[in-house]
Amino acid sequence: MAVGFALSTFTPASAHQPVAILDTDTTAEKGPLLVDGTVSFATRATFSKAGQTRAFRAGLKEGDQLSVQYLIFDRKPESAMKSKQLPQLVITSPTGKKITIKFTERTKFFEPYSQTKYLYLARYSAPAEAGIYSFVATSRAKASVTIAVGDREVEGEVLRGPAPAPTPSATKAAATPTPEPAKTTEALYTMAKVKENDSASSCWSVINGNVYNLTKWINSHPGGASAIRGLCGTDGTSSFNARHRGQSNPTSTLAGYLLGPLEK
Numbered sequence: 001m002a003v004g005f006a007l008s009t010f011t012p013a014s015a016h017q018p019v020a021i022l023d024t025d026t027t028a029e030k031g032p033l034l035v036d037g038t039v040s041f042a043t044r045a046t047f048s049k050a051g052q053t054r055a056f057r058a059g060l061k062e063g064d065q066l067s068v069q070y071l072i073f074d075r076k077p078e079s080a081m082k083s084k085q086l087p088q089l090v091i092t093s094p095t096g097k098k099i100t101i102k103f104t105e106r107t108k109f110f111e112p113y114s115q116t117k118y119l120y121l122a123r124y125s126a127p128a129e130a131g132i133y134s135f136v137a138t139s140r141a142k143a144s145v146t147i148a149v150g151d152r153e154v155e156g157e158v159l160r161g162p163a164p165a166p167t168p169s170a171t172k173a174a175a176t177p178t179p180e181p182a183k184t185t186e187a188l189y190t191m192a193k194v195k196e197n198d199s200a201s202s203c204w205s206v207i208n209g210n211v212y213n214l215t216k217w218i219n220s221h222p223g224g225a226s227a228i229r230g231l232c233g234t235d236g237t238s239s240f241n242a243r244h245r246g247q248s249n250p251t252s253t254l255a256g257y258l259l260g261p262l263e264k
């Protein structure tokens with residue numbers, strides 16, 4: 001299996017090493033991996049409209065502290081936006097615990113290296129579990145946000161590249177020789193592939209044009225396993241929208257299971 005990780009550039013030690021989250025970093029697996037999540041990183045994500053996701057991962061060890069700060073530029077449009085309009089950040093721990101970051105403040109902060117004025121909206125800190133945390137931000141309007149992780153001012157390492165294949169079908173496709181691994185990954189999320197994953201042991205569903213792997217959600221759904229089980233292998237858009245359209249909790253939960261856009 002080709003798991004060609006490419007190393008991104010190092011920047012000199014400074015307050016929060018910048019990391020760009022690309023528009024294609026729509027799932028944690030596609031997004032960059034901050035190898036040591038205790039090092040001070042500032043990830044920057046940009047959204048052009050509501051309903052987009054941007055994601056990355058950070059590695060932590062037993063005994064580490066997970067430290068996350070959510071910042072926006074202290075300028076319009078972000079500074080004029082209500083908390084409800086700003087992208088929602090959901091962090092998933094290595095054991096699957098979900099943390100939805102709540103906006104509790106609007107504190108001014110001047111970052112001297114980049115001469116940038118920010119507003120702190122949230123600061124979160126807790127003892128870390130060992131393993132890879134995923135960070136998924138879901139937009140509710142056009143906006144740009146900075147998610148800072150870690151606080152040790154040393155050089156950090158950022159890895160990018162296709163994540164190890166998550167499903168047997170992905171392994172099959174990854175084994176096919178092709179010079180363009182990114183294309184291969186995209187081509188996985190066709191309706192035909194969704195239909196193959198129609199069981200409780202591998203449950204994919206299409207919702208509003210995106211493909212989700214809901215396998216792990218079946219037994220966690222507050223509305224019962226059967227509601228999710230019924231979506232496996234199908235386009236679940238109408239069922240989901242009928243029950244949950246416009247609800248932030250179901251929408252952000254869903255974002256955590258995103259595989260990618262449905263290939264037409």
Ligand code: HEM
Pocket residue numbers: 214217221222223224227228231239240243244247249250251253254
């Ligand atoms: C992938 C699709 C779905 C996701 C991610 C999802 C997510 C959620 C979440 C997060 C809640 C808790 C509500 C909250 O905290 O605000 C919830 C509750 C609920 N969901 Fe879903 N849901 C999905 C699909 C469905 C479908 C298709 C149905 C019905 C056919 C359904 C019926 C319900 C019901 C009835 C509740 C309320 C349970 C209660 O409060 O007792 N859900 N869902």
